[in-house]
Amino acid sequence: MAIVRTLGLTKKYGSNVAVDHLNLEVQEGEILGILGPNGAGKTSILLMLSTIIKPTEGTAQVGGFDIRKNPYETRELIGIAFQEPKLFWVNTPWEILTWHAKVCGVKNPKQAVETMLKKLDLWDARKKFAHELSGGMKKRVEVAKVLIQRPKIAIVDEPTAQIDIGGKFQIWNMIRGLRDEGSTIILATNELSEADRLSDRVAIMYRGRLLVCDTPRNLKDSIPGGDVIDIRFGAPVEDKTMAELKGIAGIVNMALVKTTHMRIYLNRAEKMLPKIMDVLSNLGVEISSINMKEPSLDDVFLHYTGAVLEESQATPSAPSS
Amino acid sequence: MSKLLLVVERDLRSLVQNKSILLMRWFFVVVQIGIFGLAVSRIIVVMQDYFYYYAMGVMVMTMYSVAIFTGYEIYDEADEGFVEYLLSLPITRRELVIGRSLAGGLRSFIFMAPIIAGFLIFIGVFDPFKVLAALAALYGFAFGVSGLSITLAVGLKSGDRFDIIMGALDAFIVRLSSALYPQAFMPGPIAVLSKFNPLTYATDLFRWSLNFDMKYLADPVVALIVVVLFLMTFNFTGVIIYERSLEGGTWR
Numbered sequence: 001m002a003i004v005r006t007l008g009l010t011k012k013y014g015s016n017v018a019v020d021h022l023n024l025e026v027q028e029g030e031i032l033g034i035l036g037p038n039g040a041g042k043t044s045i046l047l048m049l050s051t052i053i054k055p056t057e058g059t060a061q062v063g064g065f066d067i068r069k070n071p072y073e074t075r076e077l078i079g080i081a082f083q084e085p086k087l088f089w090v091n092t093p094w095e096i097l098t099w100h101a102k103v104c105g106v107k108n109p110k111q112a113v114e115t116m117l118k119k120l121d122l123w124d125a126r127k128k129f130a131h132e133l134s135g136g137m138k139k140r141v142e143v144a145k146v147l148i149q150r151p152k153i154a155i156v157d158e159p160t161a162q163i164d165i166g167g168k169f170q171i172w173n174m175i176r177g178l179r180d181e182g183s184t185i186i187l188a189t190n191e192l193s194e195a196d197r198l199s200d201r202v203a204i205m206y207r208g209r210l211l212v213c214d215t216p217r218n219l220k221d222s223i224p225g226g227d228v229i230d231i232r233f234g235a236p237v238e239d240k241t242m243a244e245l246k247g248i249a250g251i252v253n254m255a256l257v258k259t260t261h262m263r264i265y266l267n268r269a270e271k272m273l274p275k276i277m278d279v280l281s282n283l284g285v286e287i288s289s290i291n292m293k294e295p296s297l298d299d300v301f302l303h304y305t306g307a308v309l310e311e312s313q314a315t316p317s318a319p320s321s
Numbered sequence: 322m323s324k325l326l327l328v329v330e331r332d333l334r335s336l337v338q339n340k341s342i343l344l345m346r347w348f349f350v351v352v353q354i355g356i357f358g359l360a361v362s363r364i365i366v367v368m369q370d371y372f373y374y375y376a377m378g379v380m381v382m383t384m385y386s387v388a389i390f391t392g393y394e395i396y397d398e399a400d401e402g403f404v405e406y407l408l409s410l411p412i413t414r415r416e417l418v419i420g421r422s423l424a425g426g427l428r429s430f431i432f433m434a435p436i437i438a439g440f441l442i443f444i445g446v447f448d449p450f451k452v453l454a455a456l457a458a459l460y461g462f463a464f465g466v467s468g469l470s471i472t473l474a475v476g477l478k479s480g481d482r483f484d485i486i487m488g489a490l491d492a493f494i495v496r497l498s499s500a501l502y503p504q505a506f507m508p509g510p511i512a513v514l515s516k517f518n519p520l521t522y523a524t525d526l527f528r529w530s531l532n533f534d535m536k537y538l539a540d541p542v543v544a545l546i547v548v549v550l551f552l553m554t555f556n557f558t559g560v561i562i563y564e565r566s567l568e569g570g571t572w573r
Contacts (some may be wrong), residue, residue, distance in 0.1 A: 002474075024535065050408075050409045051409075052405050052408045052409050072411065075409065075411045075412075076411040078409070080409050081403065081407065082406065084402055086401070086402050086403050086405060086406035087401075087403075088335075088397075088398060088401060088403050089401065090335055090338045090442070091334075097325065099330075099331055100410075102327055103324060103327050103410050103411065103412060104410070104411060105411075175393070247519070307366050
C-alpha cells in the first residue's frame with residue numbers, strides 16, 4: 001500500500017525547474033532510495049514532502065494527507081534528518097535532542113536521548129556546543145533526531161555524508177532497524193553503495209526528472225547484457241566453443257579479450273552460469289577461472305542518463321535542488 | 322508540555338546562554354540611568370522629577386531593543402538552516418510565531434527584571450496592583466515588539482535590509498516618542514507623530530502605573546488600547562507572513 005504518493009509534484013526556483021512533474025509512490029514499510037547527482041532535485045522533493053517548501057505545481061499525499069491542505073497533519077507523520085545538520089550553535093547535543101524528542105511527543109524523552117547518544121558514541125560530547133562538534137558528530141546528531149523520533153515516515157538526506165566507514169555501517173543498521181520497527185524510509189543519496197545496500201527500491205532522478213524506479217536487482221537486470229562473466233581457459237578458445245555458447249538463449253554478446261580469455265555479456269548471470277558450464281563441460285574444455293560481475297547502480301545510471309554519476313555531480317547546468 | 326510552551330522554553334534558554342551579553346547590557350542600562358540620567362535631570366529645571374521620567378523611558382526603550390533581538394536571531398537561524406528545521410516540526414506556524422513572540426517578550430522582561438525591581442524599591446512603589454499594572458504594560462509592549470521583529474525579519478528576508486530598517490526604526494521610534502521627553506515639550510509636528518507611536522503609549526502606561534504626574538502622560542485607557550492593538554496586530558501579521566512567506570520557499 002502506498003503511504004506516499006506524489007502527483008505531478010513540481011518545484012521551480014525562478015526559471016530553474018528543480019523537480020519536474022514527479023509521479024512516485026512509496027510503499028508502506030519500504031526503504032525507497034532516491035539516487036541522483038547534486039542538483040537532481042532530491043532535496044527539493046524531501047523539503048516539499050516535509051511541507052517546508054510548497055510545490056509550484058502538483059501535490060503529494062502523505063499518509064492520506066495532502067501536503068498543501070494538511071501540512072500540520074503531514075508533519076505529524078514525518079521526521080527528517082537534513083543533509084546539512086540543523087543545529088543551532090549555542091545548543092548542545094543533549095539540549096537539541098531532548099527538545100526535539102519533547103516536540104515530537106517521544107515518551108521518556110531523556111531516557112530515549114541518553115540511549116541514542118550512547119549508541120552513536122556521542123555521550124561524551126553531549127554537553128559540547130554544536131559549533132565545537134566535528135562534521136561527523138554534527139551529522140550523527142542530525143540523524144539521531146529521526147532515530148529517536150521513530151516517525152511513521154522517516155526522511156533521511158545523505159545520512160552518512162562526512163561519517164567514517166565504521167559510523168556508516170552503524171547508521172545503516174539503525175536505519176534498517178527503524179524500517180523493521182514499522183517506519184517507511186525515504187533515503188536521498190548520491191552514494192551508490194548506500195542506495196544499493198539499504199534500498200528496497202531505488203528511484204533515479206536526473207535534472208529534476210524521475211527516470212526509473214524499481215528494485216536494485218530489477219534495475220541492474222534492465223540493462224541488456226549488464227552482467228559479465230569472464231572465463232579463462234587452459235587453451236585458446238576454439239570456434240566450435242564460441243558457436244555453441246552463442247547458441248545459448250539469453251547471451252547478449254560475447255568477446256574474446258585474449259585467445260584464452262572470453263567475456264560474455266548477459267542478464268541474470270547467476271541463473272545462466274549452470275547452462276554455460278554444461279555446454280563447456282560437454283565440449284570437454286579446460287577452464288582456469290571464472291569471474292562473475294553484476295552491473296552496479298552506476299552502470300544503471302549510465303544506462304538511463306548517458307552520464308556517469310560521479311561526472312554528473314559536477315555538471316554546471318544541473319539545477320540546484 | 323504544550324508545543325507553544327516548548328517553543329517559549331527553547332528561546333528562553335538562549336537568553337541564559339548569553340550571560341556575558343546580559344551583563345554588558347545591564348551595566349549599560351545602569352550607567353545610562355545612574356550617570357546620564359542624574360546629570361541631565363540636574364540641567365532640566367522646567368520639569369520636576371525628570372530623572373524618574375527618564376529612567377522609566379530608558380527601561381521601556383531597553384525592553385524594546387531586547388525584544389527586537391528575536392528578528393536578528395531568525396537571521397542567525399536562517400544562516401544556519403535552522404529555520405527549515407523548525408518548519409519541519411509538528412508545530413503549527415501559529416504556535417511558532419506566538420511562542421517566539423511570547424518568549425521574546427519574556428526575555429526582555431527577565432532581562433529587565435532586576436533593574437525594574439531595584440527601581441521600584443528605589444522609588445518606593447510596593448502596591449501589588451500598581452506593580453502588576455506596570456509589569457503588564459511592559460510585557461504587553463515587549464510581546465508586540467517581538468511580533469513586529471518577527472514580521473519584519475520574515476517579511477524582508479534579507480539581513481542587510483532588516484539591519485537598515487531596524488536602525489532607522491530605532492532612531493525614529495525613540496525620538497518620535499515620549500520615551501525621553503513629554504509630548505508637551507515636543508515641536509508641533511513631532512508631537513503629532515508621537516501620537517502614532519506605540520512606544521509613547523507603552524512608556525506612558527508604565528509611568529502612569531508608577532504614579533507619575535498625569536499632566537505629562539497620555540490617557541492610560543487610550544495607552545492600554547494602543548498597546549493591546551499593537552501586540553495583536555503584529556503577532557497576527559507575523560502568523561500570516563510566516564505561513565505565506567516561509568512555506569512559500571522564497572526564503573531559500
